[in-house]
Amino acid sequence: MKNLIIINGPNLNLLGKREPNIYGSLTFTEFLEKIKGKYITASIDYFQSNIEGEIIDKLQEVGFSYDGIILNAAAYTHTSVGIGDAIKAIDTPVVEVHISNTFGREEFRHQSYVSPNARGVILGFGLQSYELAIQSFLE
Numbered sequence: 001m002k003n004l005i006i007i008n009g010p011n012l013n014l015l016g017k018r019e020p021n022i023y024g025s026l027t028f029t030e031f032l033e034k035i036k037g038k039y040i041t042a043s044i045d046y047f048q049s050n051i052e053g054e055i056i057d058k059l060q061e062v063g064f065s066y067d068g069i070i071l072n073a074a075a076y077t078h079t080s081v082g083i084g085d086a087i088k089a090i091d092t093p094v095v096e097v098h099i100s101n102t103f104g105r106e107e108f109r110h111q112s113y114v115s116p117n118a119r120g121v122i123l124g125f126g127l128q129s130y131e132l133a134i135q136s137f138l139e
């Protein structure tokens, strides 16, 4: 059994209602139920926060014991030196995910403080990006 956690950053609590043309119409709770039933060889925890420091606290809390972290830091991806430093500081590998293809969007979304220290980056596949990240830890 692999202990994984999905950490979502700001505004991702609004999935399902937020810009559905970009982010889809499924809520994260519905999606999470589906993947928990599908990937039975993983224990998948979930944490979401709109607060940068809480995301850093969670990375520190799980980052020395979990097998993998799937991180969508959302807007903080593009701004947070603190989240980038936290990823550097912990032992657990982080896979960066994004629902949208950030490289096809505004220029400011092309910068990531997460990518340089992530094991890999998966973006642009909608919610399937999270599934591909889970699979990367299970294979």
Ligand code: DQA
Residues within 6 Å of the ligand: 010, 011, 012, 072, 073, 074, 075, 076, 077, 097, 098, 099, 100, 101, 102, 109
């Ligand atoms: C996002 C992309 C970010 O640029 C944006 O700020 C988000 C969501 C994505 O999953 O596509 O909130 O991380």
